[in-house]
Amino acid sequence: MKSAPRPQLPRRAFLSATLALGAAAMIPLSAAGRAAAATGEPAVADCASWGARPSSSPVKVVPAPAQKIIVHHTATPNVTDYSQGQGFALARSMQNWAMDSQHWIDTGQHFTVSRGGHVMEGRHGSLAALRSGTQTVEAAHCAGQNTIAIGIENEGTYTTVEPRSEQYAKLVELCAYICRQYGLRAYHIYGHRDFNATQCPGDRLYALLPQLRRDVAARIGGDPTAPVWPLLHNGDSGDKVAALQHLLVRRGASLQPDGSFGPATEKAVRDFQALVTATADGWAGNQTWQQLVVPVRRGESGEAVKAVQRLLTARGIPTDVDGAFGPGTQSAVTGFQNTAGLPADGVVDARTFARLLG
Ligand SMILES: [Zn+2]
Structure with a gap:
């Protein structure tokens, strides 16, 4: 309810x-x-x-x-x-x-x-x-x-x-x-x-x-295991933070996705949490990720695609961070899915996204 x-x-x-x-x-x-x-x-x-x-x-x-x-x-x-x-x-x-x-x-x-x-x-x-x-x-x-x-x-x-x-x-x-x-x-x-x-x-x-x-x-059929999301907060840094920032920008935050979780990112997280009636604690955990991620696939473009491209690169699959999900990004995604034991459908849904962050 x-x-x-x-x-x-x-x-x-x-x-x-x-x-x-x-x-x-x-x-x-x-x-x-x-x-x-x-x-x-x-x-x-x-x-x-x-x-x-x-x-x-x-x-x-x-x-x-x-x-x-x-x-x-x-x-x-x-x-x-x-x-x-x-x-x-x-x-x-x-x-x-x-x-x-x-x-x-x-x-x-x-x-x-x-x-x-x-x-x-x-x-x-x-x-x-x-x-x-x-x-x-x-x-x-x-x-x-x-x-x-x-x-x-x-x-x-x-x-x-x-x-x-x-x-x-x-x-x-x-x-x-x-x-x-x-x-x-x-x-x-x-x-x-x-x-x-x-x-x-x-x-x-x-x-x-x-x-x-x-x-x-x-x-x-298929695997019933629910995605597991990282918990990020003020003081954290790296590609997971950058991915979070891209997703926040997609939802209207004014942020530079620099991979550094400082006060501006914390405020953006709190504002977003308040917007979606999540627990407004400024920490990016399950509720925040699940509210932020959207499935991305070939033909799409924007900040969510940039987040995926950045995470693929961080996982050792170099991908241009241009925000355009073309054939190169698709083959990078299927390559990752193969090595992660996921169905290689080229679609970054919640499970593939969570594994990229894992
Ligand atoms: Zn309910």
């Missing part, structure tokens, strides 16, 4: 909605639903099924695949009503909270998994965008990541207990489908606290994420 504490949802609203839905809870599978099932798509109740309000203005659709998945908990009670109607009532309550209290245009997340294992579409258009595999709906679930990350809310509070096995199984299924549709790897799955200063998704669900990545990798 969002970093701000969410007010307790009114219990009476849940109960009455659940009763009202009782008989209508079984939604027949449409022709589209049957076709989707053939592609490995889990059963997802769309906005119309759970009775969503229209968005207050048109949702924005980004014409690019999502780059990652972010797991949340709703921080609502761990209910023992596992019916579909309960899930639908939750979806409506969350949308009401988002629109009436937060004044967002629609609910914040892309998808919701109820305690009963019912999967629901969140913000309008999320399901169609996912099915396209080429579009992402802009959402409001994680500051700094809302145009590039799919947000999944898991009903409940997982600070001291784990999700129910039925709920977890649906989360695995949903994540595997999202990875397939957007061409993501299991290590592109994160928790909300990896980006923002928040307890979400709770200590116990957060501790389950390595298992979640393994379970998703078991379905889609």
